[in-house]
Amino acid sequence: MTKKTLANDELLGFSEQTAKIAALSAKPEVPHYFGHRDRVREKFKKAGDEIMADYELLELLLFRSIPRADTKPIAKALLARFGSLSEVLGAPEHLLCEVPGCGKSVAFDLKLVAAVSKRQNRNEVVGRIALDAWSKVVQYCMTAMAYEEREQFRILFLDKKNKLISDEVQQIGTVDHTPVYPREVIRRALELSSTAIIVVHNHPSGDPTPSRADIDMTKLLIEAGKPLGVTIHDHIIVGKSGHISMRGLKLI
Template structure:
């Protein structure tokens, strides 16, 4: 039994070093999603084989990004994943989002549109529940705050326009960008999305606040109300 255990340990320890060396030599692009996830799990699982857990996570959620976006209670449904591993994965997601958002903070948001879209997709595209997020901008279109105002179900988020406008006034924002996700994957605006946006645009304009865009993100891409001529 002891010999078998030593052989099993030698196997995964050798695998770990080979994976590390491939990352050092060729970078992340040389690794499959589950292999990159293995590298991350090495520190969370120092004395266990990470490959089965990494593969199970990818199989359940579909991709590296979707694993990081999964809620902790869903992560721990996977065999071998406990609260500490789920916590480590959520910390990694928070770090990735902080890095992504820093790109958008470097210059006026409207001049860093690709960075804004990248951030919104990273933050929301793979969430299995709808959330309504607002980016608040100052007079120079720099980001003041990024806040999730509401969370909902798999296909609905209650949005309260008065709360949107009130928060913009509280922050002294001159402009806002509305963002929400469609867990279905299809970012096409619904009739309710269009009506709600129109109401917020009209209410905001009366107080000198510009709604620059409403972005819907999903697994299959994103939709911009401004690009679609809806604002």
């Protein structure tokens, strides 16, 4: 080996050593979303949810489910797919998992938040005079049923003072039909010593407009309950776009 070759090898070895030392002494690069997370958290602490966009609230939820990734793109992708924060929380787990970055653990956490919200709304209705807390009754029905994929037929059973004593899903049907048996509904009311009921069902299509079948079924319930002292206060239909009250529409 010549002196020139040896010198070049020594220089190369020195350069590699210098590069290794520089790499070891360099500070690890901090992901950009670390600072972003702190800013979003601070924004919520100072101002609450009122000034925050839906995607920012969703980001906050995702921080705990996804500790080491930028959650903003995932939050925005979820909203783009389902349309709103309410629809994200109401979406079934298998559809949530189809969104890139949203795995089973994230879907589970979102459904847990939805369940807590549903329970909170229910607790604000149970034991209260339903007609005096009508907005809370409607809110509970919306939370419980508006985003279901199949029709559900729910009954709110009331006592003599119109307090909610039981909330039961009587039937689960298809995407556009639920079988209802008026005699069974009234029989259950008598078992619970309920003197009045509020009928609720959902339209998975999103449009709460009552069909002719909905109206006819409600009239059958009224006729079945009348001789036995069970009053049908209202029939509420809920959908993603809102709700209607048949009594409000003067259909009953």
